[in-house]
Amino acid sequence: MTDNKTMAYINMFAVLGTLEDLCELDGKAKELLKGTKPISTGFDVKDGPQATIRFANGKCTVTEGCSDCDIKLPFSNVDKFNGMINGTVKPFPSKGFTKISFLLKTFTALTDRLEEVMRPTPEALKDPEFFNLSTTLTFYTITSAISQLGNHDPISTFSASNIDDGDIMMSIKDGPKANIRAKNHKLTTIKNCEDAPRAIMEFGSMQLASDLFNGKVNALACIGEGTIRMKGMASMLDNLNRILDRVALYLA
Amino acid sequence: MSFPEYTHEKSREWFSRASKVIPAGVYGHLGPAEGLFIPVEKWPLFSEKAEGTYFWDVDGNRYIDYMCAYGPNILGYNDPDVDAAVAAQMKLGNCTTSPSKIMVECAEMLVDTVDSADWCFFAKNGNDTTQTAVVTARAYTHRKKVIFFKGYYHGVSPWQAKKDYGGVLEEEVMYNIILPWDDIPALEKTVAENKNEIAAIIAQPYDHGNFHDNVVMTNEFWAKVRKICDDNGIQLIIDDVRAGFRLDLAGSDHYFGFKADMICFCKALANGYNMSALMGREHLKNTISGLSITGSYWMSAVPFAACIATINKLKEINAPQLFDTLGTKLINGLIVAGKENGFNLVASGKPALFYLRVANDNSLFLHQEWVAECVSRGIFFTSHHNHFINAALTDEDINHTIEVAEDAFRAVKKNHPELG
Numbered sequence: 001m002t003d004n005k006t007m008a009y010i011n012m013f014a015v016l017g018t019l020e021d022l023c024e025l026d027g028k029a030k031e032l033l034k035g036t037k038p039i040s041t042g043f044d045v046k047d048g049p050q051a052t053i054r055f056a057n058g059k060c061t062v063t064e065g066c067s068d069c070d071i072k073l074p075f076s077n078v079d080k081f082n083g084m085i086n087g088t089v090k091p092f093p094s095k096g097f098t099k100i101s102f103l104l105k106t107f108t109a110l111t112d113r114l115e116e117v118m119r120p121t122p123e124a125l126k127d128p129e130f131f132n133l134s135t136t137l138t139f140y141t142i143t144s145a146i147s148q149l150g151n152h153d154p155i156s157t158f159s160a161s162n163i164d165d166g167d168i169m170m171s172i173k174d175g176p177k178a179n180i181r182a183k184n185h186k187l188t189t190i191k192n193c194e195d196a197p198r199a200i201m202e203f204g205s206m207q208l209a210s211d212l213f214n215g216k217v218n219a220l221a222c223i224g225e226g227t228i229r230m231k232g233m234a235s236m237l238d239n240l241n242r243i244l245d246r247v248a249l250y251l252a
Numbered sequence: 253m254s255f256p257e258y259t260h261e262k263s264r265e266w267f268s269r270a271s272k273v274i275p276a277g278v279y280g281h282l283g284p285a286e287g288l289f290i291p292v293e294k295w296p297l298f299s300e301k302a303e304g305t306y307f308w309d310v311d312g313n314r315y316i317d318y319m320c321a322y323g324p325n326i327l328g329y330n331d332p333d334v335d336a337a338v339a340a341q342m343k344l345g346n347c348t349t350s351p352s353k354i355m356v357e358c359a360e361m362l363v364d365t366v367d368s369a370d371w372c373f374f375a376k377n378g379n380d381t382t383q384t385a386v387v388t389a390r391a392y393t394h395r396k397k398v399i400f401f402k403g404y405y406h407g408v409s410p411w412q413a414k415k416d417y418g419g420v421l422e423e424e425v426m427y428n429i430i431l432p433w434d435d436i437p438a439l440e441k442t443v444a445e446n447k448n449e450i451a452a453i454i455a456q457p458y459d460h461g462n463f464h465d466n467v468v469m470t471n472e473f474w475a476k477v478r479k480i481c482d483d484n485g486i487q488l489i490i491d492d493v494r495a496g497f498r499l500d501l502a503g504s505d506h507y508f509g510f511k512a513d514m515i516c517f518c519k520a521l522a523n524g525y526n527m528s529a530l531m532g533r534e535h536l537k538n539t540i541s542g543l544s545i546t547g548s549y550w551m552s553a554v555p556f557a558a559c560i561a562t563i564n565k566l567k568e569i570n571a572p573q574l575f576d577t578l579g580t581k582l583i584n585g586l587i588v589a590g591k592e593n594g595f596n597l598v599a600s601g602k603p604a605l606f607y608l609r610v611a612n613d614n615s616l617f618l619h620q621e622w623v624a625e626c627v628s629r630g631i632f633f634t635s636h637h638n639h640f641i642n643a644a645l646t647d648e649d650i651n652h653t654i655e656v657a658e659d660a661f662r663a664v665k666k667n668h669p670e671l672g
Contacts, residue, residue, distance in 0.1 A: 159416040166614070198615040220276035224267055224284040226292045232615045234288055234636050235463040242416040 002249050005048055006152040008078035010250050011085040012049040014144035015114075016062060019053060021140045021191070022114050023060040026133055032109050033058050039102050041073065042066025042095075048078040055106075071096030071103060125210075135210045136176045142213065143170050143178040143189050145247045146240065150180075150187035153250075159242040161185045166198035168236050172209045173202055180240060199232030201240070215248075255629040255659050258313040263297040266310055270298075281322055281637075288636045294624040302329035304644035307632075315632040316649050320640035323494055323519030327565055328644025334523045334561045341557035352553035358560055362529060365563055367502040368511035369531035373540055375550050378493030378518035379407030381530040382454065384545050385514040386411065388532070389452035389487035392539040396427045397446055399439070399453040399486075403461035404430070406454055406491050433459045434469060436476050443484050453481060454489040457504035458601070460638050465609060466601030471509040478510045487513040487536070493528070496520055498575055498604040498640070501566055503531075520566075525558035566643075572604065575641040578650065579603025582641075585654035593661035594671055595622070607638040612671070618664060625660035 022029045038056035043049070043066060050066045066072060072095035075081040083089030093100060116124075118141065120134045150160035163182040167190075171177035179193035203209040204227035211217040212228075222228040230237050267284075271277040278297060280286055289295035296309030305328055308314050320326065327334060345352060359372040375381055386398055398411075406412045410424040429446070431438050443450060455477075459467040481488040490512040492504045497520040500507035505515060513536060518528035526549070532540065565571075583599040583606050590597035590610065595618070601607045610619035616635065623635040631653050633639060665671055 155416050155422075158414065196615075218271075218276060220279070220283070220285040221271045224271065224277045224289075224292060224297070229291065230288075231290045231620055232617055233463075234616070238463075239416075242418075245418055246416075 003153055004082060005078045006149060006154075006156075007250055008045055008048040008081050009148040009152050010145045011082055012043060012045070012051050013062065013148055014141050014251075015085060015118075016043075016051070016053060016111075017144050018118070018137050018141045019060045019110060019114060020062055021137055022110065022117065023055075023058070025136060026113065026117065029110055029113055030058060032106055032113065033060075036102070036106055039071070039099060040069040041071045041103065041107065042069030043073050043075070043081065044094075045075040045081045046077055048075070048081060060110075069095070071099050131210070132175070132206055135172070135206045135213070138213050139170075139172055139176050139209060140178065140191060141251065142244075142247055143180065143191070145251060146180055146243050147187035147189040149243050149246055149250065150182075153243075153246060156243045156246055157185075159239045160187055162239045163187070163236050164198070164233065166233065166236065167193065167195055168199045168201065168233075168240050169193070169197035171200070171202045172206055173204050175206050175209070182236070197232065199234070199236040199240075200230065201237060202229040204228065253655050253659060254662075255656050257294075257625075257628045258296075258309075258311065258630065260293065260296055260309065260311050260313075262310040263295075266298045287634065288620070290620045290624060290635065294628040296627075304328040304330070305642055305646075305649055313630060315627070315630050316645075316653055317632045318639040318641075318653075319632055319634060319637070320642050321524060322637070323640050324522075324524040325640070325642050326497065326520040326571070327523045327562060328642055329524070331523055331562075331565070331644075333565055334525070334558050337557040337561035338525060338554055341554050344553070346554045347549060347552045351551035352556070354553050354556045354560070355551055358556035361560055361563060362517075362531060365501055365567075366515065366517075366531050367506040368513075368515060368533060369503070370534040371532055371537050371540075373530040373532070374556075375528045375530065376526055376547060377407075378491070378516060378528055379409060379412070380547065380550075381493070381516035381518060381528045382406040382412065382489070382491055383409050384530050384540070384543070385489045385516055385532075386452055386454060387543060387545065388514065388530075388536055388540045389489060391543060392487060392536055393451045393485060395449055395451035397429055397450045398427060399429045399431055399442065399450060401433045401455050401459065402430055403433075403459060403464065404455070405461065433467060434473055436473070436480075439477065439480060443480055443486070447484070450484065450486050452487040452489050453477065454491060456491045457495050457499070457508060460494060460601050460605055460607070462636050462638075465598060466605075466607040466638060468602060469508065474505070474508045474510045481513070489513065490515045492516055493518040494638070495602075495605055497563070497566055498572060499602055500572055501563070521562065522555045522558035523562040525555040527552075527555035527559060529559075569643055571643055574643055575604035576602070578645050579606050579641045581647070582606070582650045582653060585650065586657050589654050589658040590661055593658065593665055595661050595664070601638050604641050605638045606641075608633065618668070621664045621667065622657075622660050625663045626657055629656045629660060631656045631660075 040054040042052045052066045052069045054061045073091040074094045117134050125131045149156035167179040167181050179190045181188045267277050284292050298310045299307045300310045362372045410420045413420040415422045415425050458469045490505050495504045496517040505512040514532040580603045596611045598609045598611045620635045623633045
């Protein structure tokens with residue numbers, strides 16, 4: 001069972017949050033952003049997440065809060081926001097009417113591209129470059145979702161309550177990495193972090209990570225085979241894995 | 253002295269075969285995931301044979317086994333006295349329609365041995381006994397709630413799990429109350445806030461949980477817990493599955509100077525033959541008699557024969573004293589070996605069930621490396637769990653262990669020039 005409020009946080013910071021990486025890593029996304037003047041869109045969800053997505057100099061950043069933005073999209077509840085992500089709700093801005101063409105054109109094209117990469121066709125995955133991009137973005141979405149679950153999902157907050165302070169590094173060998181930072185049982189995902197972790201979980205290859213994300217291989221068997229490496233504070237990893245198990249419920 | 257590292261080609265081959273037909277290859281605590289084989293290449297995955305304090309893996313490597321099959325090996329693998337009793341009973345019968353009279357003899361022997369117990373209810377695994385104990389407490393008190401101490405492990409039934417475990421319903425753990433160890437005010441407050449609602453407190457005799465230094469409770473702590481239970485009609489269940497017969501043959505409650513209402517035994521009961529026993533006090537006998545709890549193999553005769561032989565031998569050799577002596581010698585030697593190589597090895601818990609941690613970093617990276625270097629040189633430790641002493645361990649084995657441990661410390665140091 002999933003929780004709609006948690007889903008809204010995942011949609012905001014893990015799904016839309018991956019726009020940051022899409023704009024950095026994907027040539028097509030860079031093309032879409034070419035010539036775009038700096039612009040920011042705030043998402044204001046009542047009793048839910050608030051965030052601002054900024055585009056400037058070909059880069060995208062997602063930050064918490066929406067008090068300072070060019071366009072503001074208010075949502076009366078988390079279901080409405082989740083509906084926008086699912087394509088069943090059309091948002092209306094409360095601010096920035098003159099800039100709405102950005103939302104209708106560039107932003108929509110970027111989110112369409114994100115969906116194309118995150119929900120790829122088997123045919124598209126045959127292209128090694130696209131495969132790497134898709135797997136990398138999926139990795140970032142999952143690692144970002146872990147923190148949102150740990151902070152909001154009624155079951156995963158229990159798991160987070162048992163995680164000691166410190167960083168857990170998740171990585172794909174020769175690929176992306178992210179630290180899940182626990183402080184007072186609140187989790188934050190920091191992409192490409194260089195800080196020393198107290199625990200490590202490394203997937204042996206992009207292919208293995210992709211197979212795991214798609215449920216094609218068993219994680220425990222992979223540990224036995226040595227294709228998933230874990231070390232360090234086992235209790236931190238144990239509780240992180242319980243959250244990871246629930247990520248699939250939300251991102252399926 | 254340096255020791256060559258083992259290789260595990262055949263283990264890998266068998267694991268590859270296993271993964272095709274067994275979930276996770278080897279699931280549970282004996283497997284590489286839950287057993288934290290870090291890195292997995294340093295560890296054996298399947299055994300070929302065992303004898304005394306040793307087992308040999310499928311590649312022919314010998315290990316001094318400080319996990320003792322996670323507890324069941326208490327006298328030594330293939331103990332001749334136990335195996336003779338087993339062979340004799342096997343000729344008479346094992347799993348029969350009418351239980352063998354040896355069940356009665358086994359129960360009489362255990363009731364005479366365990367100080368707090370007036371009866372004995374047999375099953376197969378530790379989980380069966382903790383499950384039965386809680387059901388008995390609920391049936392006796394007509395109450396729902398159960399108090400656990402933080403970091404608990406009492407088995408794998410849903411009620412014993414936590415709400416974030418896969419397949420466990422929140423409703424199945426909604427009557428569980430988790431309190432910190434050694435916090436009598438918190439216990440008193442909880443009991444007061446849940447007056448006439450708490451059926452039982454279930455706890456191991458001390459905090460010998462995984463992933464952290466173990467903490468031994470005091471007699472005073474247990475005396476206070478006992479009084480709180482007595483004053484409030486709460487049944488006190490001791491899960492002695494792990495520590496049972498290693499601290500005190502009369503039960504770990506006896507060791508800490510109190511009487512449990514029910515006490516759960518399994519691992520060390522029969523030196524590896526499959527049985528468990530829930531033992532309890534007279535006032536609960538009628539209640540448990542009326543419960544619908546049983547199992548296909550719970551009254552099999554062969555393990556009872558093994559149990560009688562095991563407990564008698566443990567008495568003959570004063571096993572708890574022996575384990576304390578051997579464990580203390582081993583721990584002291586390991587600590588010195590660490591110190592001489594710049595490592596701060598912390599030992600906690602009772603010597604019979606010692607827990608180890610290299611404390612030079614806060615991540616356990618160094619500890620896991622050292623444990624792996626020991627395992628790959630024939631000393632089977634784990635990095636996350638308490639260890640076990642068995643009676644077949646000799647001073648010579650301990651001396652060899654310390655020499656290997658020292659070599660393992662040197663190997664870790666060599667890989668970490670930053671340690672100086």
